[in-house]
Amino acid sequence: MFSLIFSGSLLISYLAAHINPDNFWPPAFWGLAYPYLLAINILFVVYWIIRKRWSFLIPLLAIFIGYQSFTNFIQFNFSGTSNAIENSIGIVSYNVRSFDIYKWTKDPKTPENIIQLTKDLEAGIICFQEFRTTKSGLLSINNLKKRLNSKHSIRSKHGTGVAIFSQYPIVHHGEIPFEKGNLCSAIFADLQIGKKILRVYNLHLESNRFVGKNYEFINKKEFKGDEQELNELKDISFRLRYAFIRRAKQAQIIRAHIDQSPHPTIICGDFNDTPQSFTYKTLSDDFSDCFKDKGRGISTTYAGDFPSFRIDYILHDKHTLCNKYKRIKKPYSDHFPILSRLSFIEK
Structure with missing residues (x-):
């Protein structure tokens, strides 16, 4: 039974x-x-x-x-890195949790560690989520460009949003608007790479909006099943249902924009949803997932309490080939950065 x-x-x-x-x-x-x-x-x-x-x-x-x-x-790829990696384009997607503004890691070096880790990945395109900047100092745009070897950058209008740093010239860019009350961002940039133009989307979709008491309940080791715990379970369920619906709407808006792209396209970001979701299916249709192409194992990208699965992605269309995928397991944020290397498919 x-x-x-x-x-x-x-x-x-x-x-x-x-x-x-x-x-x-x-x-x-x-x-x-x-x-x-x-x-x-x-x-x-x-x-x-x-x-x-x-x-x-x-x-x-x-x-x-x-x-x-x-x-x-889960993937069991054993083919390793493709030979075309020397001519490939490196791209990183990393939710940096506002560069640890609220001192979650209790390490004052965390912002510097995030920047240095990202630099060491040697990617020509860097997509940050939960990105913030300051007018001067370590997190100023000019300093980040210098440290990341990126001459060009764009970011969303939100104080804490998404940003793209690029070694390649940005010939066009924009932001995809959502309804009021959405705590998320989506931007795109058209990059001039040699004689080709590559469109890169950077997304941060609706979170579950859990608060402290929700995480305390999730991390409980013993459950009494009393009325208080049932109310806490209802609260978590409501937050999840609300987030499922919000992300689905956001994914459909973004997908409609993606379908109008005149260029080879890459989609990066924190979807806040697992591969077994309507959000992922909507955004990944007719796209290839770099994890499926070159990943191995489970590749959990969320380091927090819930959901502890793969919720960060790099997707590419039929005009590009994935040569490498790697998750970097460093505890500087509640997400792990992911790195892919892609190359254009010559016709």
Whole structure:
């Protein structure tokens, strides 16, 4: 019975990527739970095989039906870096959590560490989320350009938003507007790379807006199941539902803009959603995920408490080829930076 329930739950999780939560939100919760449902079904396969029961076919079939979801979650690439890396374009996506403005890491060197780490990655294009700047000093635009070897930059109008730093000239750029009340940003820049123009989108989509008490509840080791805890669970559920719907709307607005791009296109950013989501499916359709191209393992990019999965992405269209993907596991932010190297496909 339990095996059937969890196999059915796994099948429901596959629907999350295809059903807009603005129309029907419950499957989005199953989508968020996908890694756990997958693990439980794998355990049931092993259990029934040990028991020598044909029942192992039920969870096994449920896993195989979602093969695409499985490859979005975990990769076993052994091909390594492509030979074309010498002529490739390096691109970094990094949520820097406002350069630790509120001293979360309790290390005064964190802003410097973030800048130095980003510089050491030697990328020609750098996409920051939760970016802030100051008029002078370490985080001034001029200093960041100098430190990051980037002659060009653009940023969103928000005080804390997104920014693109580039070694390549920016010939056109813009910001994608959202409805009032959206705490997120999306910008794009057209970069002149040799004789070609590459459009780069940098996104930071709606967060779950968890507050301190939510994280305290998530990190609890014992649960009483009393009325207070039920109210806390309801609060978390409401915040998640609201965020699912907001991100879906934002993804559709951005996708409509992307579909009008006249140039080879790359999408970078913090989607705040897992690969088993409507948001990811909307933005990644007809695009390739650099993690799937060259990644290995699970590549968790969020270092916080929830969700501790891959929510940062670099996507590219058919005009470019991914030669490398790497997650850099450094604890300077609540996100890990990701690096890809891409090259144009010559026709």
